[in-house]
Amino acid sequence: MKKIYLDIIDPIHDFIRVYDHELSIIDNPIFQRLRRIRQLSGAHLTYPAAQHTRFEHSLGVMHIASQAGHALHEKGILQSDDIEVLRLAGLLHDIGHGPFSHLFEEIIQEKKISHEDFGKEIILNSEIGDNLSKNSFDKKLITRIAFGNSKFQYMNEIVSGALSADMMDYLLRDGYFTGAEHAKIDHKRITQSLDVHKKKLALERSALYSFESMMHSRYQMFKAVYFHKTVRAAEVMLIEALRLADDEFGFTTFNLNEFVKLTDEYVLSTLISSESSKLKRARQLAQDYQDRKLLKCVYERILTSQTNLKKTRTDELRNEISKKSKIAENEIFVDSSVTPSIPLAPSKNESKSIILITSENGKSSAKEMPISEIPVVSAISGFMNILRIYTHQNNRKKVEIAAKSILGELK
Numbered sequence: 001m002k003k004i005y006l007d008i009i010d011p012i013h014d015f016i017r018v019y020d021h022e023l024s025i026i027d028n029p030i031f032q033r034l035r036r037i038r039q040l041s042g043a044h045l046t047y048p049a050a051q052h053t054r055f056e057h058s059l060g061v062m063h064i065a066s067q068a069g070h071a072l073h074e075k076g077i078l079q080s081d082d083i084e085v086l087r088l089a090g091l092l093h094d095i096g097h098g099p100f101s102h103l104f105e106e107i108i109q110e111k112k113i114s115h116e117d118f119g120k121e122i123i124l125n126s127e128i129g130d131n132l133s134k135n136s137f138d139k140k141l142i143t144r145i146a147f148g149n150s151k152f153q154y155m156n157e158i159v160s161g162a163l164s165a166d167m168m169d170y171l172l173r174d175g176y177f178t179g180a181e182h183a184k185i186d187h188k189r190i191t192q193s194l195d196v197h198k199k200k201l202a203l204e205r206s207a208l209y210s211f212e213s214m215m216h217s218r219y220q221m222f223k224a225v226y227f228h229k230t231v232r233a234a235e236v237m238l239i240e241a242l243r244l245a246d247d248e249f250g251f252t253t254f255n256l257n258e259f260v261k262l263t264d265e266y267v268l269s270t271l272i273s274s275e276s277s278k279l280k281r282a283r284q285l286a287q288d289y290q291d292r293k294l295l296k297c298v299y300e301r302i303l304t305s306q307t308n309l310k311k312t313r314t315d316e317l318r319n320e321i322s323k324k325s326k327i328a329e330n331e332i333f334v335d336s337s338v339t340p341s342i343p344l345a346p347s348k349n350e351s352k353s354i355i356l357i358t359s360e361n362g363k364s365s366a367k368e369m370p371i372s373e374i375p376v377v378s379a380i381s382g383f384m385n386i387l388r389i390y391t392h393q394n395n396r397k398k399v400e401i402a403a404k405s406i407l408g409e410l411k
Contacts, residue, residue, distance in 0.1 A: 004019060004020050005017050005018060005019045005020065006018050006023060008059065010056065010059065010060065010063075011176060012060055012169070012172050012173050012176060013060060013063050013064075016059050016060065016062070016063045017063075017066075018059070018062075021131075021135040021137075022062070022087065022088065022091060024131055024135075025088075025091065025092070025128060025131050025132070026059075026091070028127055028128060028131065029260075030095070030122060030126055030127065030128055030260050031055075031058075031095065031128065032055070033260060033263060034053060034054040034055040034058060034094065034095070034097070035053050035055040036053070036263035036264060036265060036266075037053055037054045037055075037097055037098075037099060037100070037101060037263055037264055038050070038051065038052070038053055038054075038100070038101065038264055039052050039053055039054055039057050039101060039170070039173065039174065039177075040052075040101070040174060040177075040178070040225070040226075040231075041100040041101050041102065041103045041234075041235055041238070041264075042100070042103070042231060042234030042235045042238060042289070043178065043225060043226075043228075043231045043234075045230070045231075045234045045289075045292050045294065046228055046230045046231045046234070047177070047178035047179065047180075047225065047231075049177050049178065049179065050174070050177045050178045051177070052173055052174075052177045054094045054097050054101065056173070057094065057169055057170060057173055058090075058091055058092070058093070058094050058095075059091070060165075060169035060172075060173060061090040061091070061093060061094075061159070061165045061166050061169045062087050062088075062090040062091040062165075063090075063165075063169075064090070064165035064168050064169055064187060064191060065086045065087055065089070065090035065158050065159060065165040066083060066086065066087045066090070067165075067188070067191040067192075068086070068158045068165060068191045068194050069082065069083035069086045069087070069158070070083060071191055071192050071193075071194050072154075072194060072195070072196065075195060077154075077195070077196050082155070084137070085137065085138075085141060085142055085145065085155075086145070086155060086158060086159070088132065088137060088142050088146075089142050089145035089146040089155070089159050090146075090158075090159055090165050090166075092119070092123055092128070092142065092143075092146050093119070093146045093147070093159050093160065093166060094115070094119070095118075095119045095122050095123065095128065095146075096114075096115040096116060096117065096118030096119025096120070096121070096122055097115045097118075097119075098115060098118065098251075098252075098259070098262055099251075099262045099263055099264050099266065099267040100235075100238055100242075100264055100267070103235050103238055103239055103242070104242070104251075104252075104262075106239055107239060107242050107243060107246070107251070107252055108252045111252055113252070116147045118256075118259055119143075119146065119147060120143050120147060121256055122256065122260070123139055123142065123143045123146070124139060124140065124143055125256065126256065126260075144156075145159060146159060147160075147346075148160050148161075148345075148346025148347065148348075149346070152199070153199050153200050153201070153346070154196045154199060154200055154201040156346040157200070157201035157345070157346055158194075158201065159346075160346050161201070161343060161344070161345050161346050161351065162211075162215075162342060162343050162345065162351040162354065163190065163194065163201050163203060163211070163354075164343070165191075167214070167218065167343055168185060168187040168190065168191075168214070169187075171183040171185055171214065171217055171218060171221060172185060172187065174221060174225060175217070175221065178225050180220075180221060180224050180225050182217050182220035182221050182224055182225075183217045183220075183221055184213075184217065185210070185213060185214045185217050186210040186213065186214075187214075189207050189210045190203070190207055190210050190211060190214065192207075193206065193207035193210070195357045197355045197357065197366040198355075198366075200355055201355070202354075202355035202356065202357050202366060203354060203355070203356055203357065204356070204357050204358075204359070205356040205357060205358045208356060208374070211354065211374075211377075212374060212375075212376040212377055213376075215341075215342060215376070215377045215380065216376055216377075216380065218343065219341055219380045219384070222339055222384055223384070226339075227337045227339075227384065227386055229297045229300060229388060230294065230297075232297075232335055232337060232388065233294040233295045233296070233297060233390055234289055234292075234294055236295060236333050236335050236390055237285045237286075237288060237289045237294065237295060237333075238285070238286070238289055240282075240285055240333065241271055241281075241282040241283075241285040241286045241289070242267070242271075242282075244279065244281055244282035244285075245270075245271055245274070245279055245282040248274070248276055248278065248279055249270060251267065268286055268289070268290060271283060271285075271286035272286050272287050272290065281330065295333060295390035295391060295392060296390060296391060296392070296393055296396050297388050297389070297390055298389050298390065298391055298396055298399050298400035298403055299387075299388065299389035299399075299400060299403035299404060299407060300386065300387070300388050300389075301386070301387045301388075301407060302384075302385065302386055303336075303385040303386070303387055314334040314336060315334075317334045317389075317406070317407070318332050318333075318334050320402075320406050321334075321389065321399060321402045321403055321406060324402035324405060324406060325395070325398040325399050325401065325402035325403075326398065327391065327395045327398055327399055327402075331391055331392060331395055331399075332389065332390075332391050332395075332399055333389070333390040333391065334387070334388075334389055335386075335387070335388045335389075335390060336385070336386075336387050337384075337385070337386045337388070338383055338384065338385040338386075339383070339384050340382075340383055340384075341380045341381050341382050341383060341384055342371055342377065342380075342381055351371065352370060352371060353368045353369055353370045353371055354368075354369055354371065354374070355367070355368050355369075356368075356369050387407070389403040389407075
């Protein structure tokens with residue numbers, strides 16, 4: 001009898017089972033492109049082993065979404081067909097990521113586009129979607145679940161949100177490959193404890209400690225890895241290089257055929273090999289990034305405001321610091337890194353509560369608990385918001401003095 005699946009060895013989940021219809025998507029060049037997009041963009045320059053990619057993360061999300069689906073199937077909530085759809089939505093949730101992952105997102109957000117827009121386009125209007133249709137799957141439904149806007153809210157939440165397969169895999173995987181000890185989470189306990197109440201994803205109260213631990217792990221990973229000052233130094237350089245070169249190369253134009261060619265190394269080599277006189281600065285930044293000649297952080301401040309500084313404000317700061325330090329504006333970099341301490345719901349609104357299920361004497365009751373009432377989680381709720389000023393080594397002292405003078409009173 002012919003085997004209809006393949007087991008892929010994975011350091012996080014041991015084995016990830018992939019079925020024939022999924023393998024035909026994974027083997028498609030559009031999906032294979034994810035092998036050439038690092039999960040953590042420039043973090044490998046600080047954490048050398050962080051070379052993992054969107055490819056294996058996508059497999060991991062499919063795997064955890066499948067575990068969650070099976071747990072809900074055993075409780076009579078999902079059908080077998082629903083699990084298949086969940087698996088495919090998890091597999092394809094990152095298909096629209098551009099080079100350098102969230103760095104590229106920072107650029108395209110300025111044009112009111114997101115990786116989800118590219119993802120929808122790829123699933124609906126490429127060979128990926130044709131493949132889904134050929135195997136009798138509803139590509140529109142899979143797209144809606146993958147990007148959090150289907151009518152089945154609990155299925156959206158399994159892929160993205162505070163109890164999502166996406167977050168569980170990236171915390172485990174990023175923690176493993178960076179060596180950070182903060183990301184130990186009991187994802188199996190959480191997935192086995194999932195339930196549904198009034199079409200929303202819920203959690204058995206007995207797993208609340210595991211949820212608290214996961215939220216704390218995420219918070220620590222942002223502080224120690226994602227917003228690490230040296231990680232951001234590398235990323236700030238790349239963002240600037242991409243902005244400077246975008247008019248020339250059209251990296252962020254919404255053209256699917258061009259977009260699927262974009263990978264980390266393709267973009268970096270395009271920047272470095274450019275001979276355009278207009279791109280001298282972008283070329284130098286890309287070369288310095290590749291050679292790990294990184295910017296130096298001369299000022300850091302944790303802000304209490306909930307939103308990152310608008311580009312006009314960062315431009316103003318850059319100008320003020322330039323005048324005071326007498327260092328050219330293009331030698332000064334203002335970085336405002338912000339994230340909600342608790343992950344956003346699929347609706348992109350802040351998660352305010354969690355539904356807990358309590359079972360006693362064979363009866364179940366549900367309670368919607370505000371995040372503010374969960375001690376460990378409430379302590380970190382709000383926004384993590386860090387303002388930093390970077391410059392090159394030789395300007396360090398002058399820019400530092402100017403930044404401290406100007407930003408001393410900033411709240």
